[in-house]
Structures are given as C-alpha cells and as structure tokens.
Amino acid sequence: MFEKIEAKTVGLRLVQSSDAEFIYNLRINDNLNKYLSSIFGGIENQRQWIEKYKEKEYSKEEFYFIIYRKDTHESIGTVRLYDFIKAKNSFCWGSWILNENKTRYAAVESALLVYELAFKKLEFEQSHFEVRKENIKVVDFHRKFGAKQVDDNEIEFFFTYSKNEYIDFSKKYKRFL
Ligand SMILES: CC(C)(COP(=O)(O)OP(=O)(O)OC[C@H]1O[C@@H](n2cnc3c(N)ncnc32)[C@H](O)[C@@H]1OP(=O)(O)O)[C@@H](O)C(=O)NCCC(=O)NCCS
Structure with a gap:
C-alpha cells in the first residue's frame, strides 16, 4: 500500500522482522x-511479535514504522499507528x-508524517493518544501541535487531535515536509 513516506530529513518505512534487534535495543535503552x-x-521474542504484527498490517489494523535518516538510511526510531476506532474514524499512535x-x-x-499518512492517505478524521504526565517534554510537544487534552487519570493525559486542526496547523510547517 505504501513502501515509505518521507519528510525533509527523515522517513518512515514499515517494520520487517529483520528490525527485531534494532527495536529490542531501542526498548532496553534506559535513556529512552x-x-x-x-x-x-x-x-527472538521481538521477531515473533513483529511476525504477528505483520498479519495485522496485512489486514490494515495496525502500522508499525521504522523512522530512518534520509542521508544515511540509518534506523533511528519507531512509531506505531494502532487501535483504529471505526465509529469515530480515529486512530491511536505511540511506540514513538x-x-x-x-x-x-x-x-x-515524524509526527507530521504520522498525521499526513493517517489524515490524507488513510482518511482518518481524528487521532487519540495518551502521554504519561511525567513525560513533560512530550506533553508539551503535543500541546504545541494543538492537540486537545480531553481527559486524565493519575498517570496519563488523554489527547485528541482532529484532521481539521492538523490541516490548519500544518500550513505553517510545510518547511519540515
Ligand atoms: C518522544 C521523542 C521521540 C521526541 O523526540 P525529541 O527529539 O525529544 O523531541 P523534541 O521535543 O526535543 O523536539 C525536537 C526539536 O524540535 C523542536 N520542536 C518541537 N516541537 C516543535 C514545534 N511545534 N515547532 C517547532 N519546533 C518544535 C524542539 O524544540 C527540538 O528542537 P531543539 O533541539 O532545537 O530544541 C523522544 O523524546 C523519545 O524518544 N523519548 C523517549 C520515548 C518516549 O517517551 N516516547 C513518547 C511516549 S508517549
């Protein structure tokens, strides 16, 4: 359906089972x-998890991406779109x-690419996601994009972000794409 999508300096490509070691190292990195x-x-567990995920990708229930640098093609991160809610035409994103x-x-x-893909190619109308309250930098990041905090609990803030809000916001961000 899409091999890759690129912005100015990074791109997203679908995860393969050969990415297991990279993802494992990322997830055990205590700084991250x-x-x-x-x-x-x-x-090996990661590899099996990816293989199960690939079935969900095939049935368009979930998309898991490697974020790579365009200049060196080096893998630098991950991001995942999942929990597609049909009734609200909403998707969740995380594993960022x-x-x-x-x-x-x-x-x-990479955030712009997630929204470009989800709102313009996959035709979602809304995004929903949660961020741990203590993850202050990331909470701030989403607020700067214009995400709306709709709820919270002891641990997390819950946000939504609509396609229209993104379309409006992204006009000022074309230089990143
Ligand atoms: C979440 C994560 C991917 C974000 O990446 P990051 O590089 O830390 O993001 P930053 O907020 O520093 O943004 C990168 C740059 O863009 C800038 N920026 C952020 N939002 C911006 C905006 N709306 N407009 C313009 N510039 C913006 C930042 O100021 C920063 O530039 P600087 O270094 O010159 O200050 C990274 O912090 C991470 O891997 N964290 C660990 C895992 C995690 O917690 N994931 C989130 C779970 S919800």
Missing part, C-alpha cells in the same frame, strides 16, 4: 524507556522513540 511499557523477552542519532527535527517531521 522511562515512560514506555516494558517489553518481554529478547530479540528516537535514538541519539536522530536529526534535529526528526520528532517534528
């Missing part, structure tokens, strides 16, 4: 996993991680 759920098992080899604006670019 403070606010993420922990993974079980080792590299970038390692120390990221480009300066890889975060902005």
Whole structure:
C-alpha cells in the first residue's frame, strides 16, 4: 500500500522482522524507556511479535514504522499507528522513540508524517493518544501541535487531535515536509 513516506530529513518505512534487534535495543535503552511499557523477552521474542504484527498490517489494523535518516538510511526510531476506532474514524499512535542519532527535527517531521499518512492517505478524521504526565517534554510537544487534552487519570493525559486542526496547523510547517 505504501513502501515509505518521507519528510525533509527523515522517513518512515514499515517494520520487517529483520528490525527485531534494532527495536529490542531501542526498548532496553534506559535513556529512552522511562515512560514506555516494558517489553518481554529478547530479540527472538521481538521477531515473533513483529511476525504477528505483520498479519495485522496485512489486514490494515495496525502500522508499525521504522523512522530512518534520509542521508544515511540509518534506523533511528519507531512509531506505531494502532487501535483504529471505526465509529469515530480515529486512530491511536505511540511506540514513538528516537535514538541519539536522530536529526534535529526528526520528532517534528515524524509526527507530521504520522498525521499526513493517517489524515490524507488513510482518511482518518481524528487521532487519540495518551502521554504519561511525567513525560513533560512530550506533553508539551503535543500541546504545541494543538492537540486537545480531553481527559486524565493519575498517570496519563488523554489527547485528541482532529484532521481539521492538523490541516490548519500544518500550513505553517510545510518547511519540515
Ligand atoms: C518522544 C521523542 C521521540 C521526541 O523526540 P525529541 O527529539 O525529544 O523531541 P523534541 O521535543 O526535543 O523536539 C525536537 C526539536 O524540535 C523542536 N520542536 C518541537 N516541537 C516543535 C514545534 N511545534 N515547532 C517547532 N519546533 C518544535 C524542539 O524544540 C527540538 O528542537 P531543539 O533541539 O532545537 O530544541 C523522544 O523524546 C523519545 O524518544 N523519548 C523517549 C520515548 C518516549 O517517551 N516516547 C513518547 C511516549 S508517549
């Protein structure tokens, strides 16, 4: 359906089972996993998880991407679209991680690519996602994009972001794409 989608310095490509070791190393990196759920098992477990995920990709229930640098083609992170809610035409995104080899604006670019893909290609109308309250930088990041906080609990803030809000916001961000 789509091989890859690219912004100015980074791109997204679908995860393959050969990415298991890269993802495993990312998830066990203590500088990056403070606010993420922990993974079980080792590299082989990751590989099996990816193989199960590929079935969901085939039936368009979920998309899991490697974020890569365009200049070196090096893998620098991951991002995942999942929990597609048909009744609201809404998708959730997460598993968003970038390692120390990221480009300066890889975060902005990868978020824009998620929304470009979801709102313009997959035709979703809304996004929903949660962020741990303690993950202050990431909470701020989504607020700057104009995401709306719709709920919270002890641990997390819940956000929504609509296609119209994104279309409006992204007019000022064309330089990143
Ligand atoms: C989440 C994550 C991918 C975000 O990437 P990041 O590089 O930390 O993102 P930043 O907020 O620093 O943004 C990158 C740059 O874009 C800038 N930026 C962010 N939002 C911007 C906006 N709306 N407009 C313009 N610039 C913006 C930042 O200022 C920063 O530039 P700077 O280095 O010159 O200050 C990364 O922090 C990560 O891997 N975290 C660990 C895993 C995690 O917690 N994931 C989220 C779970 S919900």
